[in-house]
Amino acid sequence: MDGYDKGPGGGAAGPGEPAPEAAEPGIAGLRPGYQIAAACALVVVAIAACVHVGMLFLHVAPSNTVTKQHGDVIDEWIYPEFEQNWKLFAPNPLQQNVAVQARAELRTAEGGVRTTDWYELSAEDGAGIDGSLLPSHTQQNELRRAWDFYVGSHDSQNRPVGLRGQLSERYIRRIAYMRLDREEPGGRGDEIARVQLRSKTTNVRPPKWSDEKVSLKPAYRMLPWWPVEPDDLPLADDLPLAGEPDRARAEGMGR
Incomplete structure (x- = not known):
């Protein structure tokens, strides 16, 4: 040892000199x-x-x-x-299964119109979640929350209540269109002109020890047909950007 004390800050203190004070935390x-x-x-x-x-x-x-x-x-x-959402802690928790379904009205390449069968959107989400250790937030909540958003901002006649009602319509319509477009319901050249949604509500069967009697017949809530608007269409990667149509047309004329 050289006779010097090391201060708290790592500096050396001379003989007889007080060690430097530590900074307050x-x-x-x-x-x-x-x-x-x-x-x-x-x-x-x-x-x-x-x-x-x-x-x-x-x-x-x-x-x-x-x-x-x-x-x-x-x-x-x-x-x-x-x-x-505090329904889990309500005196009467939810005792119904609500499934959302959608179908499309197609404009065929020949100029005709046909309607697809109902697609089980909720069932598709459930199948994607079943067995998955880390299911995505989209699969779990997007469709369910969108439907709750719509129901909570519309009356029993499907009339929007305020601005949130109009917003919920656009939201659920876009989800339905993108889900149906992903399924490719039509043939080559067919386009989705309108979409329609409905809910299928079924009561959960009471436990065996319960005397409660409920109807297991499903109840449907049918929404009106909604035309697909330009804002509902996702951007395609192969669409020309602004300023490119003239160049593409010139290239086509040069061939």
């Missing part, structure tokens, strides 16, 4: 300006967390004076990222 070890900035950031995060928890509480709480007066503000905060 956490925010206290920062310079005053940084301490103020860190404290302000913590205050902002704490306020945002309190507001978020309060909004969630008001969203799931029974109707009250606050929700009646400020329901629009609460909905804007919650939807769509923080939507809550």
Whole structure:
């Protein structure tokens, strides 16, 4: 040893000199300006967390004076990222199986029109999830949440209630079109002109020890036919980009 003590910071302290003081941990070890900035950031995060928890509480709480007066503000905060579904903890949990089906009206290459059979969209998602250790979020929730979104924003006559009703229509229509287009229901040259959806709701059979009697006959909710709009069509990789049609036409004339 050379007679020098190593300070906490790794520096050497001379004989008889006090060791350098260790820096205080956490925010206290920062310079005053940084301490103020860190404290302000913590205050902002704490306020945002309190507001978020309060909004969630008001969203799931029974109707009250606050929700009646400020329901629009609460909905804007919650939807769509923080939507809550507490049906699992309801006094009467869901006792029905809801399956979503879709079919298409095709415009054939010969100029005719024909309608496909019903495609079991929910069953296809279930088959993709069954046996999968890591099923995708899309397979589990996209179709189910889209249907819940539609039902919750329409009345019993399938009339949209507010702007969310119109949004839900476009959303579920695009999902149906993309699913049907993936199945390629028509022949070469056939195009999907319209799509239609329906739900098939079946009661879950009560357990053997229960005296409850329920009908196992499925109930259907039929939605209207929706024409496929240009915005519903996915972008094709082989479509010419802006400014390319003239070049493609010139190349075709040069052949």
